[in-house]
Amino acid sequence: MDGPTSRPGGRTARVRAAVLAAVVADLEEHGLEGLGVDGVAARSGVHRATVFRRWGDVGGLLADVLDAAADDAWTPPDHGSLAADLEDLAQEVLRYVGPAGSTVRALMGAAERFPRAQAGVHRFLDDRYRRSAVVVERAVARGEVDASVEPRRVLVAALGPLYHHLLHLPDPPDAADAAAYVRLVVAGITAPGGRPPRG
Amino acid sequence: MDGPTSRPGGRTARVRAAVLAAVVADLEEHGLEGLGVDGVAARSGVHRATVFRRWGDVGGLLADVLDAAADDAWTPPDHGSLAADLEDLAQEVLRYVGPAGSTVRALMGAAERFPRAQAGVHRFLDDRYRRSAVVVERAVARGEVDASVEPRRVLVAALGPLYHHLLHLPDPPDAADAAAYVRLVVAGITAPGGRPPRG
DNA sequence: ACTCTATCGCGACAGTTGTCGTCTTAGGAG
DNA sequence: CTCCTAAGACGACAACTGTCGCGATAGAGT
Numbered sequence: 001m002d003g004p005t006s007r008p009g010g011r012t013a014r015v016r017a018a019v020l021a022a023v024v025a026d027l028e029e030h031g032l033e034g035l036g037v038d039g040v041a042a043r044s045g046v047h048r049a050t051v052f053r054r055w056g057d058v059g060g061l062l063a064d065v066l067d068a069a070a071d072d073a074w075t076p077p078d079h080g081s082l083a084a085d086l087e088d089l090a091q092e093v094l095r096y097v098g099p100a101g102s103t104v105r106a107l108m109g110a111a112e113r114f115p116r117a118q119a120g121v122h123r124f125l126d127d128r129y130r131r132s133a134v135v136v137e138r139a140v141a142r143g144e145v146d147a148s149v150e151p152r153r154v155l156v157a158a159l160g161p162l163y164h165h166l167l168h169l170p171d172p173p174d175a176a177d178a179a180a181y182v183r184l185v186v187a188g189i190t191a192p193g194g195r196p197p198r199g
Numbered sequence: 200m201d202g203p204t205s206r207p208g209g210r211t212a213r214v215r216a217a218v219l220a221a222v223v224a225d226l227e228e229h230g231l232e233g234l235g236v237d238g239v240a241a242r243s244g245v246h247r248a249t250v251f252r253r254w255g256d257v258g259g260l261l262a263d264v265l266d267a268a269a270d271d272a273w274t275p276p277d278h279g280s281l282a283a284d285l286e287d288l289a290q291e292v293l294r295y296v297g298p299a300g301s302t303v304r305a306l307m308g309a310a311e312r313f314p315r316a317q318a319g320v321h322r323f324l325d326d327r328y329r330r331s332a333v334v335v336e337r338a339v340a341r342g343e344v345d346a347s348v349e350p351r352r353v354l355v356a357a358l359g360p361l362y363h364h365l366l367h368l369p370d371p372p373d374a375a376d377a378a379a380y381v382r383l384v385v386a387g388i389t390a391p392g393g394r395p396p397r398g
Numbered sequence: 399a400c401t402c403t404a405t406c407g408c409g410a411c412a413g414t415t416g417t418c419g420t421c422t423t424a425g426g427a428g
Numbered sequence: 429c430t431c432c433t434a435a436g437a438c439g440a441c442a443a444c445t446g447t448c449g450c451g452a453t454a455g456a457g458t
Contacts, residue, residue: 011424012435028239038414047437050276052416054435105311112231112308122369124297153376156368157383160360163367168307169355177352184356188387209406210454237444246407251446253405 009166018044019051020068023061024103032106037061059114061090062107069103082139083186086158089132090178093162098172108167129155145189158185217243218250218366219267222260227300231308236260258313261306265323268302275331282336282385285357288331289377292361297371307366344388357384 009151022044026035035058041048055061097104104124110117129152136151145154161181165173214256219282225234234257240247254260276287296303303323309316328351335350344353363373 010426011419015436036414037416048415049438050436057416105388109308109311111278111367112233112305121367122314125367126369153379154383156364157360157380160363160380164359164360165355168320168324168362169308170325180352181356181359184353184384184387186387188383188385209456214406235444236446247445248408249406256446393431 012056015044015046015050016054016064019046019055019061020065023065027103027106028101031100035061035106045113051076051162056116057114059107059110059120062103062110063116063123065103066107066120072125074131075110075187076135078138082135082190083183085135085138086155086182086186087179089135089155090159090162090182091175093159094166094175094178097163097166105167107162114117149189154185154189158182214243214245214249215253215263218245218260219264219356222264223302226302226305228301233306234260234305247251256313258306258309258319260317261302261309262302262315262319264302264323269326271332275334277334277337281334281343281389282382284334284337285381285385286299286356286378288334289358289361289381290374292358293309293365293372293374293377296362299345306365307362314322335376353384353388357381 019040022040023035026039026043030039037051037055037058038048040061041051044051051061055064073164079085079086079088096102097108099105107117107121107124111121112118132155133151136149136154139145140147140149158181161184162173162178165177165181218239221239222234225238225242229238236254237247239260240250243250250260254263271346276284278284278287295301296307298304306316306323308322310320311317331354332350335344335348335353337342339346339348355389357380360375360383361372364376364380
């Protein structure tokens with residue numbers, strides 16, 4: 001995500017590391033409400049104006065944290081069945097966006113307010129869903145589901161209710177809820193006599 | 200939500216109407232980012248301190264707008280089949296939270312930041328889902344689906360992906376997307392040979 | 399008509415957010 | 429080692445957010 005910037009090494013990288021570390025630390029301690037550029041600047045030892053110049057606002061900070069974190073080699077699980085794979089993904093969503101101090105959750109909360117945060121959410125989820133598509137493709141290869149299904153739509157249908165539940169409903173979902181949402185979708189596309197879903 | 204407050208009529212009600220009208224107007228014009236207590240106070244002719252005292256923050260403002268709007272006699276449609284009813288609900292979600300200046304959307308965006316907004320989202324969606332449960336109950340009565348399904352879970356499974364898509368994915372969903380998410384769930388619980396879903 | 403009190407108007411205040419221009423420094427190029 | 433430039437440091441600044449105490453008033457009860 002750095003591109004061919006002029007001075008990738010040295011001080012700049014050090015400043016970025018210090019700031020991002022301060023963001024996650026402040027986030028875990030005080031949550032999204034307690035996260036401010038001023039606090040991050042003080043904690044990281046970097047000047048306020050510098051943080052504003054490079055990251056713009058809290059949304060930019062969070063987006064950069066996630067961009068840095070997304071630079072991993074994550075790959076979806078392979079349990080041999082679509083249901084098991086999707087349930088595993090759902091549990092992972094629960095683990096990552098469930099906790100109040102979670103970066104993903106904070107970023108989603110800031111998305112509507114800060115354009116940079118919204119772009120960060122888009123990048124993160126798009127990458128996530130792109131990597132997860134193999135789960136559905138493997139199911140197609142196994143003959144578990146019809147080849148006409150669109151992997152992305154199945155993933156969103158299976159995990160979307162969990163995100164919605166986590167972020168917008170009063171009662172926090174547990175592992176059983178996550179599994180139930182997945183099963184509701186899997187039952188549809190793997191139903192023996194059911195008509196092949198169009199999308 | 201007024202309860203047995205002491206002075207429901209007269210000036211207080213007038214102030215509330217003026218402020219809430221200013222909120223929706225500012226929201227439509229400048230979006231959530233451009234919504235501030237100061238602007239609302241100026242536009243409504245009500246003093247800053249009064250707005251802060253009664254509503255606390257932007258989240259309180261948005262929550263009250265939605266509380267006022269939820270005081271209607273809305274009832275879910277009855278098209279004679281679960282699929283048609285759910286698709287209708289999905290289209291309604293699309294209409295109401297799709298537009299950028301929508302109050303529901305703004306409230307959801309502010310939820311993570313302001314506790315009052317979060318409570319407002321909870322109240323609104325809970326009420327909405329409670330009223331919509333009849334759609335599933337009618338399907339059970341018709342014998343369309345098994346009686347063991349939990350209406351709330353079906354609704355969340357059918358509409359959750361749409362909320363998720365609307366709020367967190369780059370490409371805005373259209374009517375076809377909304378219908379597809381619904382069908383994916385309906386196919387599962389109405390599948391002739393499929394095992395009865397557990398919840 | 400009179401009283402009483404919840405609510406509003408008002409202005410002062412402190413803290414936070416975000417911008418700007420200027421100066422200094424780290425560190426790459428020669 | 430020296431020069432040059434991108435990046436950070438610094439402090440001043442305006443706008444917004446949220447709080448407080450005090451005085452004014454609408455409007456309900458009698």
